[in-house]
Amino acid sequence: MDLRIFTEPQQGASYDDLLAVARTTEEAGFDAFFRSDHYLKMGDVSGDPGPTDAWITLAGLARDTSTIRLGTLVTAATFRLPGPLAISVATVDAMSGGRVELGLGSGWYDDEHHAYGIPFPPLGERFDRLTEQLEVISGLWSTPVGETFTHQGDHYPVTDSPALPKPVQDGGVPIIVGGGGPRRTPRLAARFAAEFNLPFSSLDDTRAAFDRVRGACEDAGRDPETMTLSAAQVLCCGADDAEVARRAEAIGRQPDELRENGAAGTPEQVVERLQAFAELGATRAYLQVLDLSDLDHLRLVAEEVMPHV
Template identity: 55%
Template structure:
């Protein structure tokens, strides 16, 4: 099982907190450090966030081993050409450690707050799919050749398709969601990893049926598509510490807490085993007090090596 730290800087953060936490994740043996791509806080509590790819570019220079990525970059925030350049550049700075989580965008308030167009759902999915074709096309165009695209929303003419990412043919792409048709179809065609946020174990089995059907239609071996999950974490030395961290989780939806990793180290190890039995091979851990190094250190000491 791969284990990654996942943060939501839009809920309130400083660059120093992100750097310190990412370096701690690397030193403690975690496999990666990921952040959300939001410009405005969720849940009505405003916090300072910053841009996800500016953050990752800075962290790429501050770390040396851990994977770095987004869950997930919003297709509504950026044009596909400049986005391909940005991701490839951060991949170069990190020497090939970037993971590209990508989604349609969904939080309307942040679009309105920063003057970003927010099309209806059908158009967002159509733009998302076209961007996937452009991004992968730019990244995989041979050196010295050019890339052109004429679609419904975007047109590129004789692009030099530079810079190239260090990872070849491209950085891993992560797509997630609970759709039965569109999302599994796009994942089967473009993704290296399919992600579910705060799933019940039973839900993983159900979603896997849709993924397998989409892979069969695309002529793809479903075993080549990694399954992952975002999980809430509240692990403690005793009941009081678990209760304190569980109380801090109350701001999240009850289902996320119910399906999360809550309890003693032994209970958390057992719970992770259930997700592994369901086919999950990578988890992203989210905590309400996301820069609580004591929590991350305790988890690393008591749980991490057992599940890795």
């Protein structure tokens, strides 16, 4: 199983904080460093020094790292126009030497939209816009060099675009679609995504979501085996119960609750949890790290968990 580190910088992190985590992620041998794409803190934290833009920080990390993959889980379709987003992601892909992945979702956190003047349409329209963004971004990237791309859309019409720049990695930038939506999300994943991700869900809910995505692939005439399935879980690992409790307290959570709802406990317990997701078909796990100052947490997981999953 690929293990990826997943961060939530809107809770309070500077670029230097993210760089320290990304470099530790790389040095420890994890597969990737991902970050959320949010503009407002959640919960009872300060959020200082304030939000950072996902694709600007990933551009910096593209130059400040050399091997790990980089991406968003997930960029909100409400935040950016699809044409400029395709340009930004392709640019960061080139800056990284082909290590970028794009997670794209409909957007859900209304408070951050109000806080920064971003329109927040109703859910149905957000999914319509997400669908069209996926059509535009995929179309721009797949248009042969020297040809133009046109899209007749209700929200993002495109006319005679040169469809440049292109991603540098073979096959283009992998797109990740995720979430627990029972109908439209699986269909979008089957149509556009290299990977389907289900975040912060139980084993039963994960099994049901994976089955829906496999079914959507079959309905679309796609081999379900071509879809990477992944899970995201909050991480709280300690060498013993005392260390687990200390790390849980640092992020304002209870050890027992984390063991039930996340990848938490001793290394053996975290391995057992990840193996349970692997049995459902997950070949990748995103480990949400909430205390970005605790780099020893990453090192422990790399040494005691990674070799066993």
